[in-house]
Amino acid sequence: MTTTDETRPGLPGHPEKLFAEYVDGTLGDSVRVTLDSHIATCPRCRDEVDLAWRARDALAGLPELDVPQGTTDGLVFKGLTRPPRRERFAWTAAFTAAAAVIAALAWIGIRGPASGSDADPRAAAPTLTHAPQESGSASSGKAGTGSSSAGGASGGTTEGAMRLASGSISYTRSNRSYDDSGLQGLARSAADERVPAAGGPSSFDVAWGRHEARAARECVAAGANLDSTREMFALVDARYREIPAFIGEFRESAHQHSSAKVVVYAVAKQGCRFLAYAEQRV
Amino acid sequence: VASEPSDAELVRAYLSGSPAAFTTLVRRHERRTYNLAYRMLAREEDAKDATQEAFVSALRKLSSYRGDAAFTTWLHRVTVNVCYDALRKRRREDVVDQPEPAEGSGPSAPDHADASAVSVDVQRALARVPEEFRAALVLHDVQDLGYEEVAEILGIPVGTVKSRLHRGRVALGRALSGEHAGVRPPSEGSTQG
Numbered sequence: 271m272t273t274t275d276e277t278r279p280g281l282p283g284h285p286e287k288l289f290a291e292y293v294d295g296t297l298g299d300s301v302r303v304t305l306d307s308h309i310a311t312c313p314r315c316r317d318e319v320d321l322a323w324r325a326r327d328a329l330a331g332l333p334e335l336d337v338p339q340g341t342t343d344g345l346v347f348k349g350l351t352r353p354p355r356r357e358r359f360a361w362t363a364a365f366t367a368a369a370a371v372i373a374a375l376a377w378i379g380i381r382g383p384a385s386g387s388d389a390d391p392r393a394a395a396p397t398l399t400h401a402p403q404e405s406g407s408a409s410s411g412k413a414g415t416g417s418s419s420a421g422g423a424s425g426g427t428t429e430g431a432m433r434l435a436s437g438s439i440s441y442t443r444s445n446r447s448y449d450d451s452g453l454q455g456l457a458r459s460a461a462d463e464r465v466p467a468a469g470g471p472s473s474f475d476v477a478w479g480r481h482e483a484r485a486a487r488e489c490v491a492a493g494a495n496l497d498s499t500r501e502m503f504a505l506v507d508a509r510y511r512e513i514p515a516f517i518g519e520f521r522e523s524a525h526q527h528s529s530a531k532v533v534v535y536a537v538a539k540q541g542c543r544f545l546a547y548a549e550q551r552v
Numbered sequence: 553v554a555s556e557p558s559d560a561e562l563v564r565a566y567l568s569g570s571p572a573a574f575t576t577l578v579r580r581h582e583r584r585t586y587n588l589a590y591r592m593l594a595r596e597e598d599a600k601d602a603t604q605e606a607f608v609s610a611l612r613k614l615s616s617y618r619g620d621a622a623f624t625t626w627l628h629r630v631t632v633n634v635c636y637d638a639l640r641k642r643r644r645e646d647v648v649d650q651p652e653p654a655e656g657s658g659p660s661a662p663d664h665a666d667a668s669a670v671s672v673d674v675q676r677a678l679a680r681v682p683e684e685f686r687a688a689l690v691l692h693d694v695q696d697l698g699y700e701e702v703a704e705i706l707g708i709p710v711g712t713v714k715s716r717l718h719r720g721r722v723a724l725g726r727a728l729s730g731e732h733a734g735v736r737p738p739s740e741g742s743t744q745g
Contacts, residue, residue, distance in 0.1 A: 290714040291698075293721065321725025322718060326726060329693035337586040341600045342578050342607060538554045 289315075293322045300550035343495070357514030440504045441483050447509035448517065448544055453534045460504070460519055461532040490518035493544045500533060510536035510545045522551075559623035567615060573721040578607050580626065584695065592635040594679040602638050606631040621704060628697075628705045632687050639683050659672070677727035685720030688713055693721075699716050 285305060289299045292305050446452065488507055493516075502518040515536045524530040525541050530552040536545040557565070557576070558706075564575035585606055590599035610630050619624055678686060684706075691702045692713070699717075703710045 286718055287711055289711050290717040318722050324723035324726035326693055329635050329689060332674055332694055335587055335590055337582050338600055341586060342582050343601050502611035
C-alpha cells in the first residue's frame with residue numbers, strides 16, 4: 271500500500287491516479303495536503319472523492335458469505351459424468367492424471383471379503399438414494415437409506431476420485447446378495463477389525479483386472495456421491511437385493527462433526543446409480 | 553500440535569502423488585474463492601459454478617504453478633478469469649435471449665441469503681460497475697488485498713489498479729445514488745503509470 275513514484279505526477283489537472291490512495295488514507299502527508307487544496311477548489315474532484323468514499327464504505331460493510339453446501343462437492347464426477355461440452359477435453363486430461371495415479375497403485379494380492387450377512391433375495395428395490403446420517407448409526411440392521419432422485423445431488427468429488435487410488439483396496443467377488451442389514455454387517459465387521467491403514471498394496475481377487483477395478487471404483491464413487499473425507503479400502507462385486515452391484519467400503523476419518531467410521535455403499539453396476547448405504551462408527 | 557501445512561507444501565504433496573492434499577487446499581480456500589465469485593457475478597448459482605470451475609481449472613493447471621506467486625494470488629487470478637468467462641457467456645446469452653433490452657433490466661436481485669437490505673443494494677449496484685473496475689473493487693475493498701497483489705492478480709500495473717479502483721468507486725457511488733449514467737468504460741491508455 272505504498273505510494274509509488276509513478277503515481278505522483280505532480281498533480282496536474284485532476285489527479286485521478288492519486289484518489290484511490292487519498293480515499294484509502296495511504297498517501298503521504300505532503301501529497302495529501304496538496305490534494306486537499308486541490309479538492310477544496312475543484313467541485314468535480316470533490317464530488318468524485320465523496321462518491322468514492324461512499325462506495326468504499328459500502329463495500330467494506332459487505333458481509334463475508336458462507337459457502338453454500340455442496341459447492342465444492344462433486345468436482346470430478348460432475349465433470350466426468352456430465353462434462354460441459356467445452357470442457358470435455360480438459361476433463362479428459364484431468365482425469366488422465368488421476369487415472370495415472372490409480373494405475374501406479376494397482377498392485378497384486380488377495381484379501382478375503384469382509385463378512386456379510388445372509389442373502390436377502392427380495393424383489394429388486396427401486397432406485398434408492400440416501401442422505402447419510404450425521405454420525406454413525408451403530409444400531410444393527412438399519413442402513414441409512416431413504417428415497418429421492420438419484421441425480422439430485424452433485425456426484426462425488428475430485429478428491430474422492432483420486433482418494434480411491436491413494437490407499438490399499440481389496441477387490442473381491444461374492445455370490446451374496448446383500449440387503450440393508452447385510453451392508454450394516456459389512457460396516458460393523460470392518461469397523462470391528464479396525465479397518466486396515468492406508469498405504470499398503472492393493473489386493474486383487476484374481477478375476478479383477480486393473481481396468482475393471484478402475485471402472486468399478488469410478489462407478490462406486492460416482493454413485494456414492496463421495497465426500498473428500500472418505501477413503502475406499504474394499505470393493506466387492508456382488509448384488510444388493512439381487513441387483514448386480516458394486517459394494518464399496520470406505521473409512522472416514524474423524525472430523526469436526528463426526529467420529530471415525532466405516533461407511534458402505536451399494537451402487538448398481540448398471541448405470542452406477544446409488545442403491546443403499548450403511549455406516550458404523552469405529 | 554502439528555502446524556498446518558502451507559499451501560506450497562500442499563501443492564508439492566499433491567504433485568508428488570498425495571491427492572488428499574488438493575482436498576485440503578479446496579477446503580482452505582473455498583470461502584474466499586466463493587465470495588470473490590459471488591461479488592463478481594452477483595448470482596449464487598453462478599458463483600457456485602464459478603467456484604467449482606476455478607478449482608477444476610486450478611487442478612488442471614497445478615503442475616504449471618511455479619510457486620513464484622503465493623498460491624492465494626494464483627488462485628484469485630484463476631477465479632477472476634473464470635468470472636470474466638462467465639460474464640462473457642452471460643452477455644452472449646443475454647444477446648440471444650433478450651434482443652430488446654427491457655426497461656430497467658439491470659442485474660437481477662442477488663439471491664443469496666445475503667442478509668441485510670443494505671448489502672443487497674450494494675451488491676446490486678456493484679453489478680452495474682464495469683467488470684474490470686469491479687474486479688479491482690472486490691479484490692481491494694471487499695477482500696482487502698493490497699494494490700500490488702491486486703496488480704499481480706489482474707496482470708496490470710499498480711497505477712492501473714489505483715485508477716480502476718477510483719473509477720470503480722465513483723461508478724459504484726453513482727450507482728448507489730441511483731445514477732445510471734456517467735460510468736466510463738475501461739479505457740486506460742493514459743493510466744498505465
